[in-house]
Each structure stands twice: as C-alpha cells, then as structure tokens.
Amino acid sequence: MATDSENSRSGSGNGDAAALKVALITGITGQDGSYLTEFLLGKGYEVHGLIRRSSNFNTQRINHIYIDPHNAHKARMKLHYADLTDASSLRRWLDTIRPDEVYNLAAQSHVAVSFEIPDYTADVVATGALRLLEAVRSHIQDTGRAHIRYYQAGSSEMFGSTPPPQSEATPFHPRSPYAASKAAAHWYTVNYREAYGLYACNGILFNHESPRRGENFVTRKITRAVGRIKVGLQSKLYLGNLQASRDWGFAGDYVEAMWLMLQQEKPDDYVVATEESHSVQEFLEVAFGYVGLNWNDHVVIDKRYFRPAEVDNLKGDAGKAKQVLGWKPKVGFEKLVKMMVDEDVELAKREKVLVDAGYMDAQQQP
Numbered sequence: 018m019a020t021d022s023e024n025s026r027s028g029s030g031n032g033d034a035a036a037l038k039v040a041l042i043t044g045i046t047g048q049d050g051s052y053l054t055e056f057l058l059g060k061g062y063e064v065h066g067l068i069r070r071s072s073n074f075n076t077q078r079i080n081h082i083y084i085d086p087h088n089a090h091k092a093r094m095k096l097h098y099a100d101l102t103d104a105s106s107l108r109r110w111l112d113t114i115r116p117d118e119v120y121n122l123a124a125q126s127h128v129a130v131s132f133e134i135p136d137y138t139a140d141v142v143a144t145g146a147l148r149l150l151e152a153v154r155s156h157i158q159d160t161g162r163a164h165i166r167y168y169q170a171g172s173s174e175m176f177g178s179t180p181p182p183q184s185e186a187t188p189f190h191p192r193s194p195y196a197a198s199k200a201a202a203h204w205y206t207v208n209y210r211e212a213y214g215l216y217a218c219n220g221i222l223f224n225h226e227s228p229r230r231g232e233n234f235v236t237r238k239i240t241r242a243v244g245r246i247k248v249g250l251q252s253k254l255y256l257g258n259l260q261a262s263r264d265w266g267f268a269g270d271y272v273e274a275m276w277l278m279l280q281q282e283k284p285d286d287y288v289v290a291t292e293e294s295h296s297v298q299e300f301l302e303v304a305f306g307y308v309g310l311n312w313n314d315h316v317v318i319d320k321r322y323f324r325p326a327e328v329d330n331l332k333g334d335a336g337k338a339k340q341v342l343g344w345k346p347k348v349g350f351e352k353l354v355k356m357m358v359d360e361d362v363e364l365a366k367r368e369k370v371l372v373d374a375g376y377m378d379a380q381q382q383p
C-alpha cells in the first residue's frame with residue numbers, strides 16, 4: 018500500500034479555514050484506529066494516520082477504506098510513515114497536516130509482552146505520548162493553532178490491583194510495565210493540560226474487543242480457536258489464568274466516546290466501560306456453548322500464559338461519561354462474544370477451503 022509520503026509530501030495542505038475537520042490518528046492500523054477512522058469519515062472528517070514501517074504490510078484492518086493516493090481527490094484517509102519513537106516525524110506531520118484533533122492510539126499494547134520488552138514498551142507508551150504532546154505544544158507555539166484537541170488512549174490496566182468498581186477518582190496501582198507506562202502517559206497529559214492550557218483528555222477505557230481484535234488477546238484467541246475447532250482445523254486451546262475478570266465492551270462503541278471527549282467545552286478525563294465484569298472462564302462458556310461445544314474438552318492450562326503480576330478484577334463505573342458525554346454502550350457481553358464467534362467461524366471456514374485444497378497447512382496457527 019502506497020502512503021501519501023511516497024507520492025507527495027503535501028498532506029492535506031488545507032489551512033484552518035478548511036471546511037473539513039482534520040484528524041490525525043496514531044495507531045490507525047490497530048483495532049481502535051480502524052473503527053475510529055470509519056467513525057470520523059462518517060462524520061465528514063479528513064483522516065490522516067501515522068503508520069510505522071513494517072517488513073510486511075500492516076494495514077489489513079484499514080484496507081477496506083483505503084483509496085490509492087493517486088486518486089487523491091477521492092481519498093479522505095491518508096497514511097504517512099512515522100513512529101512514536103521518532104519525535105521529528107511527529108512534529109513534521111503535525112506541521113504538514115495541521116490537524117484539528119489528534120488521537121494518540123499507538124502503543125505496544127500487549128500487557129504480557131510488556132514484561133518481555135519493558136524498555137521498549139515505556140519508550141513507545143510513556144515517552145511516545147510525551148513526544149507527541151510536546152510536538153503538539155511546540156506546533157501550537159510556532160503556529161498559533163491553539164484550538165487543537167488531543168486524546169490520550171488510557172487504560173483500565175492503570176487501576177491494576179485497586180478493587181472495583183473503578184472510576185476517575187480511583188487510585189492507580191499498575192501491575193505491569195505497560196500499565197505503569199500508561200499511568201505516566203496519563204499524568205503527562207494532565208500536566209500538559211494544566212501547564213500549557215492544552216485541550217487534552219484522557220480516556221480511561223476498559224477492555225474493548227471486536228472481530229478485529231489482535232489474535233493474541235484472550236477474547237480473540239478464544240473465538241479464533243472456537244472457529245477452528247468447529248471446522249476441524251484445531252483441537253486444543255492453550256490458555257493461562259481463567260479466573261481473571263474483565264469489563265469487556267465493543268470497540269465500535271468505544272471510539273464514539275473518544276470523539277465525544279474532544280467535542281466538550283472543557284477537556285477532562287473519563288472512564289469508558291460497560292459496568293459489567295466477566296471471568297475468562299465465563300467468556301469460554303459463552304463462546305464454546307454458542308456453537309454447541311464444551312470448552313472443558315478443548316482448553317489446556319499452560320503456565321507460560323500466566324503473568325508475573327496479574328490484574329484480577331476490573332469493572333468500570335462509567336457514570337461520568339454517561340452523564341457528561343451522553344455516551345452508553347450498545348453491545349453487551351453475550352452479543353459481543355457471539356459477534357466475534359460468528360466472524361471467526363466464517364474465517365475458519367475460508368481457511369478450511371485453503372487447507373483442503375492444499376494451499377495452507379492446518380497446523381499453521383494464527
């Protein structure tokens with residue numbers, strides 16, 4: 018996929034008086050980035066996404082909305098190479114794109130992996146957010162574009178071991194390098210709001226899932242396995258702690274809350290959650306049960322998936338988001354699980370065709 022920067026370096030080229038609102042999204046290739054892009058395009062925005070260089074294409078989640086920049090007049094989503102570890106790229110694209118809203122969604126977002134690569138996680142998640150905030154601050158200072166609004170993708174992982182229900186007033190007790198880095202990014206964002214008057218919001222989002230969820234997060238790992246077991250491509254599913262509980266919502270609902278935070282008169286921080294909590298085991302029961310399977314026949318506990326420190330129980334109190342933003346989730350737990358299973362059964366059926374035709378190895382795990 019060609020990025021704008023391969024063809025021209027002009028970005029949108031529009032000034033502040035442009036009719037279209039312009040959004041800049043880091044992490045556009047991730048689960049939330051794809052839903053947020055669809056949502057903002059639907060609102061009439063021009064959307065610019067920063068993508069990082071990868072040896073394989075990493076744009077699968079946004080390919081369906083991509084229009085080749087050679088048809089630039091038709092394309093309202095544009096992609097540019099940058100990285101949260103490269104401050105110069107962040108400032109350069111801010112100056113070129115001149116966005117009205119900046120959504121910082123990029124992260125090394127896997128909690129277990131953050132124990133394996135803690136320095137890198139801190140560099141992207143904590144210092145990366147600081148680099149972007151500083152780029153926005155200096156861009157405003159040099160251009161006078163003080164109306165820019167900034168969204169920081171905060172996480173319920175910051176609450177860690179503090180018992181539920183967790184609200185904006187609940188103290189943080191992070192349990193991983195990822196969570197500690199998100200807590201730093203949270204406070205950098207508060208600091209830039211207080212120190213420089215930046216319109217900056219922290220969304221403290223509880224787990225949100227979808228058929229586009231990365232395949233090594235527990236929900237998608239389970240629904241992928243259900244699909245593959247159902248069509249006979251796999252028999253076992255190896256998991257870690259089944260007793261952890263999470264407040265699981267639908268990503269498509271949560272990106273609307275991000276946008277709503279940036280449409281208020283004053284910047285603030287908001288918890289976004291369904292206010293229901295379910296264990297990993299309950300997720301298994303619903304997902305396997307939905308297609309007539311018993312999870313006990315397939316799940317094997319593997320110690321390697323236990324974490325050095327666990328977050329046992331998350332359940333949000335989203336009263337403030339409901340009251341101030343008028344936001345509420347549309348998709349509940351059972352509907353979410355079934356939506357993911359339905360999609361993954363279809364995906365497994367397509368894989369099965371390839372396996373049966375000899376184009377793919379059944380053991381090839383996602």
Ligand code: NDP
Pocket residue numbers: 043044045046047048049050067068069071075099100101102121122123124125126127141170171172173221222223224225226231
């Ligand atoms: P994903 O892991 O699906 O997406 C992360 C995105 O960040 C990808 O686009 C990834 O690019 C990009 N990225 C990673 N490292 C860098 C880097 N160094 N420079 C630039 N981009 C980078 O996450 P989600 O969409 O699920 O989550 C979005 C954000 O919300 C994250 O910050 C996450 O921590 C946070 N969050 C998520 C929750 C959830 O339940 N999903 C809950 C609370 C917070 P690539 O595609 O190339 O890997």
Ligand code: GDR
Pocket residue numbers: 126127128129171172173174222223224225233234235236238255256257258259261262263297322323324327328
């Ligand atoms: P989480 O999501 O850590 O909450 O972070 P994940 O799906 O990875 O884990 C949820 C719970 O399931 C348990 N678990 C397993 N997890 C994974 N990944 N793989 C397994 O095999 C497995 N077995 C059991 C975990 O121990 C945990 O308790 C997600 C990410 O999206 C973060 O970026 C985000 O900030 C938080 O949600 C809110």
